[in-house]
Amino acid sequence: xxxxxxxxxxxxxxxxxxxxxxxxxxxxxxxxxxxxxxxxxxxxxxxxxxxxxxxxxxxxxxxxxxxxxxxxxxxxxxxxxxxxxxxxxxxxxxxxxxxxxxxxxxxxxxxxxxxxxxxxxxxxxxxxxxxxxxxxxxxxxxxxxxxxxxxxxxx
Numbered sequence: 001x002x003x004x005x006x007x008x009x010x011x012x013x014x015x016x017x018x019x020x021x022x023x024x025x026x027x028x029x030x031x032x033x034x035x036x037x038x039x040x041x042x043x044x045x046x047x048x049x050x051x052x053x054x055x056x057x058x059x060x061x062x063x064x065x066x067x068x069x070x071x072x073x074x075x076x077x078x079x080x081x082x083x084x085x086x087x088x089x090x091x092x093x094x095x096x097x098x099x100x101x102x103x104x105x106x107x108x109x110x111x112x113x114x115x116x117x118x119x120x121x122x123x124x125x126x127x128x129x130x131x132x133x134x135x136x137x138x139x140x141x142x143x144x145x146x147x148x149x150x151x152x153x154x155x
Contacts, residue, residue: 037144041153042114042122044137050125052107067093112150114139124148 107127114122122141131152133139138153 035144037142040116040141040143042116042139042141042150044133044135044139044150045113045115045121046135047113047133048111050109050111052109052125052127062094063097067097112139114141114150116141122148124150126150 109125109127110133111123111125112133114124116122124141126149129151133150133152139150140153142149142151
């Protein structure tokens with residue numbers, strides 16, 4: 001029972017961290033509000049689905065290592081075998097926690113090739129949002145603080 005509680009705690013922490021790591025174009029960061037943004041008109045030339053790799057901050061490995069170490073030492077008891085089980089559990093937990101963090105923070109995204117009105121082309125990768133963009137769509141590129149997001153142009 002205690003082992004399941006520890007595993008649940010680790011998964012909740014990793015899921016919470018994953019929820020914080022979004023680059024969704026429909027979500028605007030608080031620091032980008034009330035800032036003047038540059039807007040450019042363009043047309044979508046192509047849309048290609050891509051995957052943005054997940055984070056490996058070390059938090060998943062740390063949480064997994066702690067939970068694995070506690071679980072391993074509890075399973076092994078208070079003998080030398082318990083210490084060995086604790087170390088092995090910590091290593092296994094760190095590997096699993098790192099993988100959980102990496103896969104939990106992956107995002108489906110799109111790579112957009114945009115033809116600007118000036119004739120220049122730009123390639124932008126952004127997370128999938130609520131809008132579905134397709135070749136031929138009129139779009140605007142909104143640049144705020146060095147970050148660009150693409151959205152359909154107003155009619």
